[in-house]
Amino acid sequence: MDGTFNDANTPQRIQSNLTWKAVSAGYGHTLAIRDDGTLWSWGANDIGQLGITYEVTPLRLGPDTDWGPPP
Numbered sequence: 001m002d003g004t005f006n007d008a009n010t011p012q013r014i015q016s017n018l019t020w021k022a023v024s025a026g027y028g029h030t031l032a033i034r035d036d037g038t039l040w041s042w043g044a045n046d047i048g049q050l051g052i053t054y055e056v057t058p059l060r061l062g063p064d065t066d067w068g069p070p071p
Contacts, residue, residue, distance in 0.1 A: 019034065021037075028044035029041065029043030039064065042058045
């Protein structure tokens with residue numbers, strides 16, 4: 001999400017000052033891990049998949065910084 005409710009048929013840049021390590025998109029929602037290990041989410045929360053309300057910009061989930069695959 002780019003901070004708007006506008007549909008887009010091509011990829012849109014989100015918070016260009018951040019570096020994303022991994023991104024996973026679902027139907028209407030996205031989860032991503034930043035390069036510092038923090039977990040972020042945005043998009044629709046129709047069935048509670050994000051644990052938040054509908055967000056149009058990335059929202060940090062929890063205080064942990066060790067998200068990602070095990071070593």
